[in-house]
Amino acid sequence: MKDISYVPEFVPQGSSAAPAPALTLGAGAQLYEIYAYAEVTNISVVIGACTTVGAGGFLQGGGHGVLTPAYGLGADHVLEIELVTADGSVRTINAVQDPDLFWAVRGGGAGSWGIITSMTIQAYPVTSIGAFSFVIEPNPSQNLTTLGIDFIALLGKYQNTLVNSGIVSLLIPFEAQYILKFYWPTTTSQISSLDPFFSELLTLSYNYSIASNTTSTFPSVSAAQIESIGPFFDSLNFYGASNQLSSRLVPQASLTTSTSVQEVAEAIWAGTQILNAPLQSGAPGTFGVAPPFLLGNMPAATRQKANETGANPGLYEAAWHVLFGTAWTVGANETTRNAIVEAVHTATNPLTALGIRSSYQNEGDAFEINWQQCDFFSLNIIYHS
Ligand SMILES: Cc1cc2nc3c(=O)[nH]c(=O)nc-3n(C[C@H](O)[C@H](O)[C@H](O)COP(=O)(O)OP(=O)(O)OC[C@H]3O[C@@H](n4cnc5c(N)ncnc54)[C@H](O)[C@@H]3O)c2cc1C
Incomplete structure (x- = not known):
């Protein structure tokens, strides 16, 4: 096998x-x-x-x-x-x-x-893979909530362009430090698509400083995976612990105006506060506060072929796959565990309130309520099932 x-x-x-x-x-x-x-x-x-x-x-x-x-x-x-x-x-x-x-x-x-x-x-x-990796720090003398939301909105403004250009973005906004990565196949994608984002970021240097940045080129996807992407995700995952996730697929249509981008950014930040409410106290068996993951690796290339597979059409329409989640060990008592599960489950509510309902079933919430309504699946799957 x-x-x-x-x-x-x-x-x-x-x-x-x-x-x-x-x-x-x-x-x-x-x-x-x-x-x-x-x-x-x-x-x-x-x-x-x-x-x-x-x-x-x-x-x-x-x-x-x-x-x-x-x-x-x-x-x-x-x-x-x-x-x-x-x-x-x-x-x-x-x-x-x-x-x-x-x-x-x-x-x-x-x-x-x-x-x-x-x-x-x-x-x-084989295609080589280009990569940029940044650690960005918001100015600690300013309001970190405002800066966090504004940074998500800044990337959100360019996210449709990035995904449509074949560029993966990954943003993990911890409150005082943002991990930001980009990967792209050099045979199909031009890094010049990133220029407008960086130009705007540089005008905001009073708000955000670049604490570190690295540029790499890997000779193949496998090399990028083995040397960079795999170890990075492995360092973040809590293997062996219990884990709960919830997901929302932010459609490109929700990132088309400055107002809608701002609303999405605020909803992601609000969801993060919900997620972190039971984690702030550092209860035994927990891992502290958890940032959202904004995965900008949705299938723009096959968007027109959404009907050709049974996969959720929401995946094909998406610009971002937003993940809320955390883990706990056997040291967490029942009250803590229940509070975490409920927090992960409700962290998507602010995005849902914007009409963003779709979810990636492989990384979704087992307690999703309206899963039948195209949250997880193609409607045709529901019909045939
Ligand atoms: C640490 C981690 C990282 C992840 N990263 C990604 C990612 O980068 N991209 C992504 O798209 N997803 C990712 N996921 C989600 C992943 O795609 C799902 O968890 C997926 O279900 C894992 O499949 P599995 O076969 O490993 O798991 P299993 O738990 O073994 O299987 C999952 C489901 O698939 C069924 N299944 C498995 N094999 C078969 C088979 N041969 N025939 C029929 N049914 C079968 C099982 O019955 C079960 O219902 C990640 C998940 C984790 C835990």
Whole structure:
């Protein structure tokens, strides 16, 4: 179930499509294994940022990663799936064999359609990855709430342009320090798309200072993952602890005017305050206050193809995937645990109040209330289910 093999000229069963390079993955293959294989095979594949994730769940939920703005979701690049359905039959499904099932499995909900034994995904030529990494400090003599909201709004103003240019942004705004990263495939994206953002940031030097910045170029996606992105996310994740997340997909349409951008920024900040209310006291078993994650790695490249997979259309429309979450250990008592779960759950309320309801099911809230109303899934999935 962890086998990985390169097929230079893959043609889906029963298809007359032109042969294309592909990787066939055992459903248990984890992303770090796929990146390592891609590196030695000299190819790129569209998979995720956190390397412990398994291909099985990742691709059935949609799947975002560093190539997603420029190439699309992981699910957009699946060519064929072998799975065992509830009637006990082993099926090889693709765009011409069982196309409805093939549509549904790609993004329509992990574990819902059968047991996947292998998946074949498209392989691309190697592209180098450019990267900027910043630590930005708001001026401590000013109002940190205002500066935090304004900084989110500043990035929000340019976020549609960035995602449409194939550039990933990642903002993690701790109250007194903002981690800001950009990644882009150098073959498809121009860093000049970042110029207006930096020009405006430099005019605000009284408010924000750049505490550190690094510029890197990685020869491949795998190298960027192995040397930079994977270790960064690994350093933030609380492996082995209990974890609760909630998510909202901020559509590009919500970032088109200065008023709407400001409203979104205020809602993200307000959600963060809700999240942190039970964490301020540093109760045993908790990890202190938690910033939101603003992942600007949504599939702008395949936006016009949203109907071609079962993935939530909200993913394709999104400019930002906003995540609220934290973790706790067995040292947290029941009162603390319940308070955290409720805080994570309600942290999305300010964004929901703006009509931003959609959520990435793979990183969503298990206690989401109106999940049927296109929060997690394509409406067609709800209908067929
Ligand atoms: C630390 C961390 C980082 C993450 N980073 C990213 C990221 O960068 N990008 C992203 O898009 N998502 C990310 N996610 C979310 C991730 O995509 C989901 O958690 C996903 O469900 C993980 O799949 P899995 O197979 O590893 O997990 P599991 O818990 O093993 O499976 C998840 C679900 O998929 C089903 N499933 C798994 N394999 C199969 C199979 N072969 N056949 C049928 N059903 C199957 C399981 O039954 C279960 O319902 C991250 C999650 C974590 C915890």
